[in-house]
Amino acid sequence: MATAAKETPARSMGHLALHYGKAEDGPKAAKLLSLLGLVETQVLPLPDGNFYRYVVDNEHFARGDGIVYLSALPERQLKLIEAIHDTFKVGTDNEHEAVQGWRQMLIEDPESSFHFGFLLNSLEDLERITLDLKERAENDPDLKGHIEIGLNRSRPGDPDVDARLDASPLFGDVTRCAYGRNGVQVFVKTDLLKAGQLGDGMVIELDYVFPDRENHILSIVEM
Ligand SMILES: [Fe+2]
Helix, strand or coil: CCCCCCCCCCCCCCEEEEEECCHHHHHHHHHHHHHCCCEEEEEECCCCCCEEEEECCHHHCCCCCCEEEEEECCHHHHHHHHHHHHHCCCCCCCCCHHHHHHHHHHHHCCCCCCEEEEECCCHHHHHHHHHHHHHHHHHCCCCCCCEEEEEEEEECCCHHHHHHHHCCCCCCCCCCEEEEECEEEEEEEEEEEEECCCCCEEEEEEEEECCCCCCCCCCCCCC
């Protein structure tokens, strides 16, 4: 009997449109996406700043899904963000208490507001990428002061997972746990990507789930 052709899924995640602020920040935001492991397929110079196309991996080069676009904030969106910041006195001593509360919420849980997650198939890749970003957060002039990294390890319970994470150069001393088992999360908070309620930053999440487990952080949420 002939092997059945692999069925094309009826639908998939298509693309995500991200923005940076000033034209000169375009290459820095693009560098961050590359460091996160995305593959740059196009750079189109435009008067207000480069337009970039990225894909999640080389398999997606000519496809219509797995795409991240990156471009400069449109002028009128920039004006809206400025108006929001003026109105709520963002970043001043008189910052609106709702803004302060929202910030505190994000400190307590980086994925409690708008964010986007990428799933990696290799824990070693996730560790390598994140350790590199942590080093660059201290020493890379393009990224220093622009990224903060948070980590969640799996809820304990699976001896093999626990042992692997105990031995991890990244997760070994992490005490914060994900909303579930058999997976880990990395949160990269950056102001190089302008999104979210105040339009001044966003969180990108990188995930890994251990294979062949009955459930994991992205299949069953545990509170
Ligand atoms: Fe998330």
